[in-house]
Amino acid sequence: MENIDIFGSVFEPALVKEIHQFGELLSFKEGDVIMDYGKYIRMMPMVIKGTLKVLRKEETGKEILLYYLSSNESCSMAYSCRLEAKKSEVKAIAEEDVELIAIPHAKLDEWLCKYPSWKNYIMRSFNLRFLELLKSIESIAFHKLDSRLIAYLKEKQRLSGSSVIRASHYLIADELATSRA
Incomplete structure (x- = not known):
C-alpha cells in the first residue's frame, strides 16, 4: 500500500x-x-x-x-x-x-x-x-449557461490534466442540470 x-x-x-x-x-x-x-x-x-x-x-x-x-x-x-x-x-x-x-x-x-x-x-x-455546493447554487442561480459551460470545461480540464474532454453533449447538459434543446 x-x-x-x-x-x-x-x-x-x-x-x-x-x-x-x-x-x-x-x-x-x-x-x-x-x-x-x-x-x-x-x-x-x-x-x-x-x-x-x-x-x-x-x-x-x-x-x-x-x-x-x-x-x-x-x-x-x-x-x-x-x-x-x-x-x-x-x-x-x-x-x-x-x-x-x-x-x-x-x-x-x-x-x-x-x-x-x-x-x-x-x-x-x-x-x-x-x-463547492454554494458555488454550484450561485452558478445555477446567477450565471448564464455559456459561463457555466466554460467553468465546467475548465474544471474537467484541470482534473484530467488534458485539454481533450471526453464527454457527450447529453452528459454535459445532464451534469449542468440543463437540457440540450
Missing part, C-alpha cells in the same frame, strides 16, 4: 500506520459506481489516484453534478451517512480509473478523537464540499 504514502504529508505518522493497517486499497474502472442511491455505505473512501464525480438525483429522476473528488480527498456525504447508518442520497462514479483507500466504519469516530490531523481532514472536507 505504498500508494497511500501521499497521506504522510497530511496525517501524523501513527495515523498513516493505522491507515495502512486497517484501510483497504480498492481499484475501480472508469464508469464504475462506487456509491449508489439508497444503498448503505460500507466504508469511507479516500481517493489516492483518479477522479470521482458525486451526483444527486431529484424526485423526477434527473441527476445533477454536486462535486468532484480527486487525490487526497474524501466524500463528506459518505462520512456522514456511514456515521449515521443512513442510506446514501448521492451516487459516486469513477470519472476515470480510480484507486482509493476504504476506511472502515469502526475507525471513523476513534480517529476523530485520537488524531487532530484526522479531525482537521474531515472538517476541511466538509468545508470544501459545502463551498
